[in-house]
Amino acid sequence: MSFSHNTATSHEAVEFKGRMLTLSVLRLNTADINEIGTLLASKVQRAAEFFRNMPVLLDVAASGVSLPAVIQILKQHGLVPVAVFQPDAEVASAAVAAGLGVINDPRAAKQAEAAAAEPVETGNQVASASEQPETKSEAVQVTADAAKVATKVVQTPVRSGQQVYARGGDLVVLGAVSPGAEVLADGNIHIYGALRGRALAGVQGDNKARIFCSQLGAELVSIAGCYKISEDISARVSGRAVHVFLEDERLEIAPL
């Protein structure tokens, strides 16, 4: 939802507009607040830049966890809870009390998208939050539908210690990725220089994502969480132009 400020033509000082957004859904499968804290800490630590100030939609239906406690622990880790997803009455009132939005039916959001020009009810966050089937047994799971949005283009070399993340889309690096640097994308990663650092594509779980580079010397390549470190990369492909992709959940590296 966005407020647009219109000075010339509109007679209204504020305007409500419907808008499609992609939000990460945080599903909690346990009421154990300590366990949630520990798991969140380990996830956030792995990609601090990625999680910083990330808005999340809470799905607490199955857990029976105390909402204020969850909100507090999320904020501690730098996440920003914006709404609860399909809550029961008790959680819904707790959410309202905590200043969060309530989202009841994903279809409502879809309809809102179709009628984007029409005003949207206050208090409802417009979001496309697709549910994904539960596969892992982890108590905390971050899922999202990685809608492909703008491609991020980096024109300078990515230096040691730098981290570049293309949220929601592809990443194109025109220079080299140095040892000790890390590039991440929800979609594909294209590197036109040498890849000497770490490249992680499909970090939100897109197993169709690929990594392309003109000279492979990576410390690590990963797609949707499946990774290979430099020791495991065959000498046959190292130093060559390659693409990296997932085939039957196995990470394959093939010359271009």
Place this chain on the structure above:
Amino acid sequence: MAKIIVVTSGKGGVGKTTTSASFATGLAMRGHKTVVIDFDVGLRNLDLIMGCERRVVFDFVNVISKESNLKQALIKDKRIDNLYVLAASQTRDKDALTQAGVGRVLEELSEDFDYIVCDSPAGIEKGALMAMYFADEAIVVTNPEVSSVRDSDRVLGILSSKTRRAEKGEMVKEHLILTRYVPERVEQGEMLSVDDVCEILAIPLLGVVPESTDVLNASNSGLPVILQDESKAGMAYNDLIDRYLGEDVPHRFVQAEKKGFLNRLMGK
């Protein structure tokens, strides 16, 4: 307005202070009014290499904390006109360097000088960040080995994100100086080559300084190596000053010297 040049590397012991001393001396020898500042508060060395350690009365930290004025703290070089040294304080630590204070001193120096050379301490902590924050240009000193190259790469990343120019959306102009280079060891595959380092760091090469015992002797005697005409390292620094000032000077000392028949016979 003076041009502010930071000499930095990330890693310690690669030749930052040696380079700062020779670079500043070289600029002054060519008629540019130059000051070289030691940012390594607590571990000051530049005064030794410049040979003015007995003449330090007030230092950089004194000026920042307004305990003395610039005139009192600037040490005029005895050999070269136009060359001044601002020593670091040995008794304080890096916290004495405040951004506002450093900025004020550099601004004051800018009015009088053509070049301000900032000798950065090793690491990427406060002293190093302060040395590079106000820089217009950066000289990155690297040894031909992987850890030094990686640290330089890290520093280049910081230069493009945490400097005043970066905050204004401008670039800090970057120069690479490769020091302690031994062409023979490169040929034997024991050392990274100039091309290897340039490929990884992807910034323009200003000069290659060969490994030389003259550098240690120069430090011990308090005479910047650029003043030793017979020394290869000194010649390399002279070349790179000319190159910096816009002359087209070919790179020397990057190829292994061919051994003559006699030398080979003698096993030298």
